[in-house]
Amino acid sequence: MILGVDVGGTNIDIVAFEKDFSHVATYPTRDYVAKLDKLLNELVERYQAKAVGIGFAGWIRRGKIIKAPNIKLNDFKLKLDVPYVLDNDANCFALYASHVLGFKNLIGITIGTGIGSGIVVDGKVYRGEGLAGEIGHWFVGGNEICTCGGRGHLECYFGGWSFKKRSLNAIELVESGRIYELEDFEKLCICVANAVTLLDPEAVVFGGRIGSSLNERTLKERIYRYLMSEFRPEIKTLNDPLAVAKGACLMVMK
Ligand SMILES: [Zn+2]
Known part of the structure; x- marks a missing residue:
């Protein structure tokens, strides 16, 4: 056990x-x-x-x-x-996604309070010196203060704490489909596309309270906009709170 x-x-x-x-x-x-x-x-x-x-x-x-x-x-x-x-x-999310969906090379992205990401290469978690995959703290512009102490990070614009700070209701945004109209959604898709170009994974799998409730087809369409046609990873959501x-x-x- x-x-x-x-x-x-x-x-x-x-x-x-x-x-x-x-x-x-x-x-x-x-x-x-x-x-x-x-x-x-x-x-x-x-x-x-x-x-x-x-x-x-x-x-x-x-x-x-x-x-x-x-x-x-x-x-x-x-x-x-x-x-x-x-x-x-x-x-942990990326490793489970690899196990349950059968992808040996993938990027897992969890969007809840913040944005996390994990990288699986040849079935193993890639950590670099420990912190590999911190996509939520990529600089995307602007001067917003991040919970990590930095400024202008992706998390400042997309994710639970950022929506809450701006009195936006994440669930309502997803259910109404308005989340896809936010410029902040575009920021997320650009970061994911850049990560794909760096790692060329078989799949990108979204999880977390917000990430898993996003629409797979919309994510795919919008991420592909920023990718060269040679990069066509599967874009999936994994809705399992555990x-x-x-x-x-x-x-x-x-
Ligand atoms: Zn940050």
């Missing part, structure tokens, strides 16, 4: 994997992140888990969290009674 954990900006989702995945629990991040090890150690005992995989919404270099723009960390420390793997949440937690389990098994 392995436990997979998704520590996101809003919720902590936990799944268990034995022969298949099952949802264990969901907790609000705000109330539980400071005592995550206590919570996980209790679950490890209850489920007799041998290891834990944790997908974390932050920048992780060699197993250490170096920045988490969307989570209040205070004195976050992790002492678990079993071995664990700590990785970026978008990396994808990061499941990917975190896979991180342990790899």
Whole structure:
């Protein structure tokens, strides 16, 4: 038995994997992140888990969290009674997308509170020196302040915190289709097209609360606008709120 954990900006989702995945629990991040090890150690005992995989919404270099723009960390420390793997949440998403959709080379993009992305090359997560794939913090112009401390990053224009700051309702934007009329959607598509040109993946897979609810055909049409005709990756959405937690389990098994 392995436990997979998704520590996101809003919720902590936990799944268990034995022969298949099952949802264990969901907790609000705000109330539980400071005592995550206590919570996980209790679950490890209850489920007799041998290891834990944790997908974390932050920048992780060699197993250490170096920045988490969307989570209040205070004195976050992790002492678990079993071995664990700590990785970026978008990396976990990309690994799960590769596993479930069968693409060996892909870019996974999660759009929720912020924008994360993970790269899978030949079936393995590509990390570079640890932070590879931070598409949400690409400079796209302007002077808006980002949660990371930078300015003019993609996240400043597209994604949960940016919409909220401008009193835009993300779900309403998606449901009404108005999201595709925003100049900010264009910014997203240009960044994705640039990433495709850099990596030439088989597919780009969108996840997260906002990303997974976008229309595949519209995404494809708009991303292709900015690509040379030689680049035609599949553009997919993966609507599974537990994808990061499941990917975190896979991180342990790899
Ligand atoms: Zn930023």
